[in-house]
Amino acid sequence: MIIYERATPSHYTIGGKAQGLYRLQAIGVPVPPFLVIPAETFAPSLAGLPPDASDRRRETLTTFTLADEDQAAITHILRKWGFPEKPVVVRSSMAGEDGQVHTFAGLMDSFMNLKTPEAVCRAVAACAASGYSERVLAYRRQKGLPADVQPAVIIQQQITPVASGVLFTTFPDYPQEMAAHAVYGFGEGLVQGELDADEFYWLKANGVLHRQRLATKTTQLVAGLYQGLRTEAVAGTIQQQPCLTPSQLATLFAVGTQIEKVFGSPQDIEFAVTREAVFIVQSRPVTQAIPEIVVYDNANIQESYCGVTTPLTFSFASRAYATVYRQTMHALGLPGKTIAQQENMVRNLLGLVKGRIYYNINNWYRGLQLLPSFNQNKADMERMMGLTEPVDFVKDIRKTTGRKLAMLPGLLLNLGRLLWAFARLDQSIRVFKARFDTYYTRFYQQDLTALPAEALWQEKTRLDRGLLGNWSVPIINDFYVMMTNGRVVRQLKKAGFSEPDVFLSRYLSGNRQIAGTQPLLAIHRLAVTARREPALCDVIIRFPEQLHAYVRQRHPAFYEQVSQFIHQYGDRTVGELKLETETMRLAPQVFYQYLRNYLLADISGEPATGQTTLHQAAAAELADKLKHRAAPHRYRVLKNLGRLQQAIENRERLRLERTRLFGMYRALYVAMGRLLTQQGVLAAERDIFYLTEEEIEQAVAGQTASLAPLAGQRKDEFRRYEQEEVPGRVVVPSPPVAEETAGAGLPDTWYGTGCVPGVVTGEAIVITDPRDDLNVTGKIVCALRTDPGWAVLFPTCRAVLIEKGSSLSHSVILLRELGLPTIININGLTRAVMSGQTLTINGQTGEIRRIYHDPH
Structure with a gap:
């Protein structure tokens, strides 16, 4: 019995390899002609032999002879293929081979370059018998598979290739890539590990061949004179040339992409290339586990956690994000069971890469999969997070029509809850702020230095339950900002704005009610x-140590004003969400450093934002775009813009409360560090920042004798991280790329994204750490990231350049209010520029030029 059909036979056992060939043939992929001898052909000769009688079965199959009618049919088919002038190959296709779990790759025998009917018949028998070889049986035992083998055999026309190889449509080491390894001649030398191969790697997202490794190919396998293959030298002129041309590589990528899409899983493909075409000779699933590609991105979060942080900050931030996210799911009305199933995702919303905090983008997208309108919410979230490179391999979960109908009542209920929460936001925010103020006032009425460790931990638990555990109002408002911003952007696009985000940055400027401007x-x-008061002004400019105590003694009225300022805004500083940051509240000298900048500048009256004209121009532009639109459309656009402006005001107001909440936790941990140092658990008070929350809890409970060595090791580790460069996006696993020469070829002119217009020439000051020189008066600030805590520095500087940032980030919102020329997303800024250099920047075009002074 033989099978030579165009469609996959459904009533015979033909094995995974033959099934793969039929599928390839069905989708139009070039496949050499083939026929199949199914397992049912061999079954009668094995009848009566016990399944575990492997030796007897192998011997029986070795002497197997095809029926006369089968031999005649095969001879007839091979003649149509041009046999014997065109040789054939005999390969196995045993049941279970080339499956989703077990490949049996290379375990069965293949026979190449067969040129006589007798050789073909002998190869068919030997190929079937190889299913009972020792290596196959050992594999079956290892995999727990039964010893009973159902051998099927493929006879296929042999392609005489100029090159051959293997294509993995998803490379298991780096799943972002498609990989091909190829050699001159037949691919047996490659699959058997005999020859060094050229390696080619494409990025699957765009088909770019982004890396390759070329071998020196001195030998190749070619067809033997009578049967089988022989080794032949490769001509010296092409030994170091790629064995595949650009055209052949492009064809391979396209075919590999098509096959993976149709087959629905990564494929291990063998191919043969002639001078005219690329042929696929087999395709089977990649059975090696494909690791998940995890993307860590700090496009927005570095605004809050700039540079290297500490284990305590990461530990606390991870818990805070998890707590808030659970509340988000509750607020959206998700069932408790569904929420519990997301625990692994919720606990890993953040990642720590060489001391820097990143978003785990995969998990943020997974959270969106729980909501309707995944693609729209995904785009809105990416805009809010400032992602310049969206992640496209996390897709919406496909739902059947029945599943969608079943989910509809719940979705409508959740939507109703969300809309009701939106409608009550103003009232909810007032209640939230009142409750927060109660906790805040009570907290700072205590003398934390007088509390024992257990009482400090109880105070932390009170904050966990009373404030952090009741953070749903800021969450709902953030959702409202995200969704309203997305709606406005879509409406502006329909109105004819090609860059709606840029327009919004101008339209929303000039709002002095933003909470972030109040400390300024x-x-x-x-x-x-x-x-x-000249004497007071002079002493602040001289900036002696213990300045706060001096002011208290000599200028008590001013001291009271400063104390009120610190009580209200003392946690708002550069790096304010990093618990290790020394804030104005903990170190009043920081406040006087900011105040000194103002005194060194020429200030008088109220600071002008300089943004009124920007807003007016934007409003006029909007009116012009909408004048031909219907009145209801104009009304909706203007109403949504008003809602967005109010929501952003609320967001900034609530972000200030978040800063204060973190300040209370910071004060508690500083007090705990002092006590643990007194108890000998730590070597220094600030070493507490190099522990996790769980380790601190154990220490407070007396379960740890000493954590000094651990804290010391981590301090050294995190100090080393400060000397290392880390990109804004980290992909794990990440394909290797060609190494760049550090600092080579830095241009004197480069570009970013202009956010606030204005042309300025001035001295640069590079700030990458809160401990850097903060004397920014009259200078152009160059920062890796900024957060709202930088606001106290902004009014006295001339312009701001930010290496990474979002046009909707909080600090950029503040810079718009102040009218300071600002450029963001400047690749390599803090490495290219040094403090003291002169720059000319154009906040409209995003151009930055380094100016060299004439020594004469």
């Missing part, structure tokens, strides 16, 4: 007050 106005007023 307050410290400005304090600077004006200090200027009226």
